[in-house]
Amino acid sequence: MSGVRVMMVMFGCLASLAQAQLNIDLSKATLDAETGNYCVVQKIIPTNPPSDSLFACNTHTESDIKVCITNPPEALTSAGCAPAIPPGCECDVESGTGCDEGFSCSERNCKCLLDGCECDPAANDADTFCDIDEVCKDDCSCGQALPRGCDCDPYAKDPDSFCQAGMVCENCKCVLPLPPGCQCDPYAENPDSFCKHGEMCKDCMCKKPLPPGCDCDPYDPNPDSFCQGGQVCKDCKCSTPLPPGCDCDPYAPNPDSFCPRGLMCKNCMCQTPLPAGCDCDPRDPNPDSYCSSGQVCQDCMCTYPLHPGCSCNPNAPDPDSFCPAGQFCKDDCSCGSPLAEGCTCDESLGIGCPGELLCVGCTCQACEQSMTRGQVLNPPLVFVIDTTKSVKPDKDSIFNLTMKVVGNIMKDNINIPRYQLVSFNDFGPDITKNVVVELDTNDVREFGRVTAGLKFESYDGGRDSKERLTQGLLVALQNADPKSLIVVFTDNGTKNLNLEKPIINLRDEKECEVYIVLTPVYEGRANGKSLPVYKRLGTVFEIEKVNSETFLKQVEAYEENNCV
Structure with a gap:
């Protein structure tokens, strides 16, 4: 680029003004951070300087002067005579200069940004693309920062969008969704976190904590919900409801607790205690009254009369009582092994395995890792x-x-x-x-x-x-x-x-x-x-x-x- 002739008025250590003629090479111009203009430093030689004029304070015959051009013509900046991108920027916001195809220049920090994105999560200064109260997320969008310790924002329009596929946002944490009808997850690390303050997770429902020693809450709108299927809540304890016409529950842990003091529970009725080892009293005018329907009192014991050829009565309340120890009463009224076909053990029936074998499913197996751990380990x-x-x-x-x-x-x-x-x-x-x-x-x-x-x-x-x-x-x-x-x-x-x-x-x-x-x-x-x-x-x-x-x-x- 050829030099441009400029007439400059210089201010320095003099109070007076002097006029000088300059030839300035603008191809050496750079953007000056202080003024924001394109400037070049040039030497000037004065013509006939008076002793008390512009150069009176300078002992040299030449001087350096910084010449700045405001509003340079487009031909100057586009011809490469001066840089088009501001210092510290990757690109020019107005022209888009400096970015590859598919990228645009961000107005917030003059950095190149993939089209369609609000920020670059891979950048060291990713949050500078966003507003001051927002952060750059992994999906290259700007949004509110999550509170400390949270995985998701439960107040967002789509809280689950913060979580992995298959998970949902609960109490600002990403968790697997609860089964239908459940209010909490009893298998979670902190099941009570799903419930309101002061409540606890019980059988996947949020309930108030029970008083010490209680199984249920009789003051709850649905007290039986604390109990297992078929049981009812009575005096803050879960128990099986009594059949119609019964005074007591002979299958309860303490059947006599249903009866007045001095009486005992026999066949769901409260009666006078029998002699030791007896189910019924053969001296009573009606000895069979001690027995269940269909039973008779024989030798002070209640039994079911067996059909000819039968070893037991499968319709009796305790059919297995007719069979030798370790056997049970089958539907064909014969006694046999209680194990299902193909099974060799059943810990619920007290039938274990010999030696160091473990009962897994219903078969005895050698499980080396399980034996060292003291518990059954299932396959990886x-x-x-x-x-x-x-x-x-x-x-x-x-x-x-x-x-x-x-x-x-x-x-x-x-x-x-x-x-x-x-x-x-x-x-x-x-x-x-x-x-x-x-x-x-x-x-x-x-x-x-x-x-x-x-x-x-x-x-x-x-x-x-x-x-x-x-x-x-x-x-x-x-x-x-x-x-x-x-x-x-x-x-x-x-x-x-x-x-x-x-x-x-x-x-x-x-x-x-x-x-x-x-x-x-x-x-x-x-x-x-x-x-x-x-x-x-x-x-x-x-x-x-x-x-x-x-x-x-x-x-x-x-x-x-x-x-x-």
Whole structure:
């Protein structure tokens, strides 16, 4: 750029003014922070300076002068003679200069911002994009900061939007939704936090705390709600209601407590005490009156007359009393083992296992880890989930099944020591890129939360319909504990069918159980090679053909009837 001739009036240490002619090279101009103008420092040579004029205070014949140009022409700034972007900025707000395509210049801090976003959550100064009382959120929007210790804002228009999929906002915390009809979660870390101040969580309902020694609150609008099904609240205690015409409950912990002092409860009636060891008094004018309907008094004992050929009376109040110890009265009026077919133990009946074996479900099993812990440990659980984009429209079906499994585990107190989450995608043939162990934990709540937060996307290797299920299952087996239950979710066929043999060998070596869930429908070819391989690798559940409840019952039965 050629020089521009400018006539300047200079102010310095002189009171007088002098006129000088300057040639200024504006290509060297820079933005001056103090004045906000484009300036250049130039040397000037005075012409015939008088001794008492402008240069009288300067011992040199030359002087430096800063020349500033206000409102420079557009040709000057756009030609590159002076920078167009202010200092400390990435871009120019008015022109948009400095940002790539798809980005725009933020008016708040003159930084480049992705179109459609209010802020950049990855920036070091992310909150500077927002108003002073707002913060930058992970979805690149600005919003109110949450109170300390909160996961979500219960006063927002959509409080659940702060939480992972499958969870809801309760009392500024993200939690799994409560079962229908429940006011609180008795399995939560702090069940009472769902209730109002001064209330407690009881059987998934919020109630006032009971007085010491009481089972129920007789002053509650519904006092029987504190009691188990069939019981009623009486004198702040839960008890079975008396049948019509009865004075007492012979099955209560203390039947005589219903009767006046000196009397005893016999066959739901308060009567004079009998001789020791007797049910009835044969000396009484009506000895059978001591017995229940249909019974007779024989040798001071109430018994049911047996039909010819019967060992017991299944219609008697205590049919098993006719049978030898350890047997029970069957419907055909014969005595036999009380255990169900295929069972070897039942702790509720007092039938345990020999030696160090444990009663799991209804069979005696050797459980090494359980014996060291002193309690039954059920098999570890592994989810292996297809996260390719083809599954994305059906992800709610997968999340619905996984959340029900997690919910049943917590509801039934199934004691699982280890949870693992493995995802597989299709980046190409490299198994180390395709398969990721997302989580390894003993916390079932963390397991449910991370599973619900999985993202679904496809990559360059996943342009065809078949996925990498065999790679995901192989890695899951390599990382799983022996006797683990491994549940795989996908909707299509698989590549790498050559991995079938090593998968089966590892599955059998570790004694793992494999379930393959095709949900909501199987998109692969029915006569293709994948489906027969799936059936050889494990038990296949096509949710379209067998409903989800069948699958959930199978998972629960395996966990409850096996141990480690």
